Amino acid sequence: MKFCGVEFKNPMVIASSPLTSKLEMLKAADRAGAAAASTKLTFIKQPFYGKLRMHTYEKNGSIICYDRRLDIDEGLRLTDQAKKETNLKLFCNITNDGEDLEGWAFLAKKFEEAGSDLVEANMVCPNVGLSTKNIAGDSAISKTEHGGAVTGQDPVKIAQVVKTLKESVKIPVIVKLTPNVTDIGVTAKAAQDAGADGVCLAGAQSSLPLVDIYNEGKPGYHLLNGVSHGSLGGPASKLNCFSLVANIAKKTNLPIIGGGGLETFEDCIMMMMWGARLVTVCTAAMWYGWEVIEKQVRGMEEYLQKMGYSSYDEIIGKSLQYLRSSCDLEAIPGYPVCDESKCIGCGRCAKPGHCNAITMNGKRPVIEGEKCLGCGICVGLCPAKALSMQASE
Numbered sequence: 254m255k256f257c258g259v260e261f262k263n264p265m266v267i268a269s270s271p272l273t274s275k276l277e278m279l280k281a282a283d284r285a286g287a288a289a290a291s292t293k294l295t296f297i298k299q300p301f302y303g304k305l306r307m308h309t310y311e312k313n314g315s316i317i318c319y320d321r322r323l324d325i326d327e328g329l330r331l332t333d334q335a336k337k338e339t340n341l342k343l344f345c346n347i348t349n350d351g352e353d354l355e356g357w358a359f360l361a362k363k364f365e366e367a368g369s370d371l372v373e374a375n376m377v378c379p380n381v382g383l384s385t386k387n388i389a390g391d392s393a394i395s396k397t398e399h400g401g402a403v404t405g406q407d408p409v410k411i412a413q414v415v416k417t418l419k420e421s422v423k424i425p426v427i428v429k430l431t432p433n434v435t436d437i438g439v440t441a442k443a444a445q446d447a448g449a450d451g452v453c454l455a456g457a458q459s460s461l462p463l464v465d466i467y468n469e470g471k472p473g474y475h476l477l478n479g480v481s482h483g484s485l486g487g488p489a490s491k492l493n494c495f496s497l498v499a500n501i502a503k504k505t506n507l508p509i510i511g512g513g514g515l516e517t518f519e520d521c522i523m524m525m526m527w528g529a530r531l532v533t534v535c536t537a538a539m540w541y542g543w544e545v546i547e548k549q550v551r552g553m554e555e556y557l558q559k560m561g562y563s564s565y566d567e568i569i570g571k572s573l574q575y576l577r578s579s580c581d582l583e584a585i586p587g588y589p590v591c592d593e594s595k596c597i598g599c600g601r602c603a604k605p606g607h608c609n610a611i612t613m614n615g616k617r618p619v620i621e622g623e624k625c626l627g628c629g630i631c632v633g634l635c636p637a638k639a640l641s642m643q644a645s646e
């Protein structure tokens with residue numbers, strides 16, 4: 254399949270992260286079957302040298318507020334070696350002060366020379382500006398902190414950087430946008446109008462961790478002397494990222510890379526059905542290893558065959574046809590039905606506080622269809638998947 258004119262053997266891109274900061278990991282990505290990787294964020298001058306620190310909650314995700322990025326010589330060496338020793342297509346994930354356009358151009362040219370296949374302009378990282386802005390406002394941001402999400406919140410700066418990059422390199426220019434804006438359609442459109450070849454939208458909602466309510470509200474992480482508004486990766490961002498990707502798909506013609514909380518091959522297919530042409534994965538592979546990528550790649554290929562699709566192109570944006578504004582939606586009357594061969598009699602479906610349509614008769618749910626609001630919560634909560642909604646006409 255093609256993305257911005259570059260051939261990809263499948264839609265799987267390993268997202269820029271510690272998974273893409275070393276040659277040995279890029280080789281593991283290659284072995285796992287990924288088509289591409291976005292090398293770890295590289296600076297001309299790092300605002301600070303962090304170390305990897307994360308707050309991790311398995312049901313929700315990880316928050317990253319401190320991490321080690323690459324200096325330019327490290328990023329270029331990694332790219333050069335990975336081009337020689339893997340079959341991966343490589344995005345170079347770079348950022349710079351939004352006002353230092355020459356710096357952006359310099360970085361992109363250097364990576365093009367080193368062999369990167371596409372530029373991924375990082376306008377997403379909240380740790381290099383947004384975390385300062387979120388506690389003290391714009392004026393508190395230091396000169397070196399202006400990259401990442403701060404640039405990605407400003408359509409004017411996005412356009413300036415994209416134009417500069419397009420004038421500087423021949424390889425495609427992708428913008429990885431921050432989701433921390435009021436309308437992602439506006440920033441994506443700014444990228445498109447300035448000539449970007451594509452956009453990437455993948456998690457990174459600004460987030461704060463759980464705190465210890467029995468210890469003065471201290472955030473529950475010990476190898477750090479505080480906390481800052483960090484970037485969310487993992488399952489909690491998936492549904493929000495579907496919405497952001499679909500928003501961009503409707504408002505621009507740009508090819509989209511979509512990610513955020515993709516754990517299974519089904520998640521990847523769904524992201525594509527909401528409009529993504531390629532998908533990215535980070536947290537799932539950090540949590541569970543490269544096996545996740547192998548399963549996703551194999552699962553997607555098998556799915557295409559099983560469903561009789563001849564290429565990934567046939568599934569991209571399939572779900573967009575169902576998108577309409579809320580005032581154009583019409584409710585279909587109905588109620589839940591229970592498959593008693595599956596029901597385990599747990600009574601979960603009778604619990605919702607706003608509903609009196611289901612009561613338990615011993616271990617058996619009794620459903621009064623005329624009392625049902627039709628919300629579908631019971632279907633979502635049933636641990637045995639015994640309930641389904643049925644239209645009443």
Ligand SMILES: Cc1cc2nc3c(=O)[nH]c(=O)nc-3n(C[C@H](O)[C@H](O)[C@H](O)COP(=O)(O)O)c2cc1C
Pocket residue numbers: 268269270271293294307315317320322346375377378429455456457484485486487488490512513514515533534535536537
């Ligand atoms: C530890 C860590 C470091 C990351 N570093 C970068 C980075 O350097 N550049 C970047 O664009 N995104 C970075 N990200 C964001 C990921 O690339 C990805 O977009 C995000 O985590 C959402 O995908 P996921 O839910 O699959 O993790 C990082 C994420 C994690 C967890």
